[in-house]
Amino acid sequence: MLTDDLRQLLASYVDGELTNRQRKAALRLLRRSAEARALLRQMQEDAERLRLMPRRTPAPDFTLDVLHTIVERKLRPRHRRPARPAAGGIPGWAGLAAAAAVLLVVGFGSYLYFTAALPGQDDGRAGRPVPKKERPDGGRQVADAPPRDTDPGPRGGGKADPPERIPPPEAVASGSKERDRPKGSAGQPPPAVDAAPPDPLPKLEMFQPGDVKLAAIFRLAELDQAAQRGRLEKLLREDRAFRLELPCKQGVRAFERWQAALKAHGIHLIIEEAARTRMKFPQLRTNFVLYVEDVTAEELARMVLQVAEADRQAGAKPQGGGQFEALVVQGMTADDRKELSKLLKVDAARLQAPPGKPDRAKPMTPPAGRLALALPYNPIGPRPGSPEVKRFRDARKPPRPGTLQVLLVLRETPG
């Protein structure tokens, strides 16, 4: 009859977890005892039966489920490490409070600016405040903002006033500073995600809006007017590379408008995986950037008009659905290219606008196979090594002379 110790020795022998000395003892036992050999055989068979049980796997959307729950329950790692070490005993929350205060001031200043710059807004629904910052005027490609036509009055009628220049942003709170450049945890854009991260974070903001007085601002609702359309088209012919800012209520819905417009113009939009996942959760705030090359000024103007029209129709529905108030058109700056180059993993020098002028006598036939790329950038960025980004990079062709580069920033505004 085998003792408990000897049985345990045999069990460890089955597991291969014996010291040399124990192994030798087990082998001696097996050589002399038929009972031990029978027991070992039984143990090995039982272990094998367990090992051969089929492996169970979770549902395919398990990861998504977990991340979604994190968002739903507003979970955070406890005792989260601060992004920067607190200096001089300043508590971590003070930094957040200061950032919130700066944002409030900038946002309020922007609101005041827009209400001043967009007269005729009886209902106070001025263009959504585009966060402003003062930046050195380096690399500006749009020389002067063209004179802005005044709002002819309340919608549906009114006399047009003579155009007047956009007043300088006196209403902007003084001391508005350049916001901290967004950095991921290692100076890189945050890697993409499958779903359900938190809202856009100030520290992750990119494509900082430039000095608004040098931008041209359009109310999308007014682009059905010939004068406004003409102004837009003229502006888009003045340069080669633009950043279009469209503050929107809901990034995902805004994104869909542009996707439709691009498709209608034969431009296939590659949507990066993290962006695709994010679009499944429209209730989560997401800022997107779309990049498209090799479009003419006329095409771009038509796309903007199409988006404006779709937005107007959506806004007219009882439940409302309009996303945009204003379009801010600025020249693409060197800083924009740098940030874009970070997202695309392309040298900024390879993102220069194509040289040459379009031949107005010859209408440009749009080439087949044009691509645009959509990426989320706040609060998540594209996934590292994103195959969609790579696909876009690999498929880039030399653009036609005189065509435009366009960076479209869809930035959700709170409220």
Next chain:
Amino acid sequence: MRADSYHLIAECLDGDTAAFGELVRRYQDRLYNTVYRLVDNPEDAHDVVQEAFLNAYQSLDSFKGDSRFFTWLYRIAVNTAISQKRKHRAVVSIDQGRSGEMSLEPPDESEYSRPGEAMERAEEERRIQAALNRLSPEHRAVLVLKDIEGHKYEMIAEILGVPIGTVRSRLHRARAELREILEREENL
């Protein structure tokens, strides 16, 4: 631990939930299989593993790097599963049942009668799982971790928070118990 797991954890702590999604993807299958064998139904397994990940997410800062992240995660999941089974336990171990009184948890037949599966394999799985279900949560845990997941004693000890000697003796008892249950079933 893989260097990039540390990197992912650091990113999680900096607020990047995306990085945590990557960690979930890496470990979910192994964790799920273990927990499934402990709790014996997919809904509970899903809930336990999810709660384990959520607890891990909230406790990331307490992960000191002195063990593998996976071991740490495993510990959370297995302990959660064991706690759950203790609460719902309707099984009396053979040791306690020597007086002759035993309440046995009936196996869930429907789970293992899957159309298209080889009948024998399915039936075998049913028998083994039913036998596992009759073990105490602690005995079931060591058997699952050793014979199904193939972990070393040292890792099992770390996961369960017990000495290696305890792992050996529990394994020994668990196998004896399992053998007894299987023999009784096979002789019916």
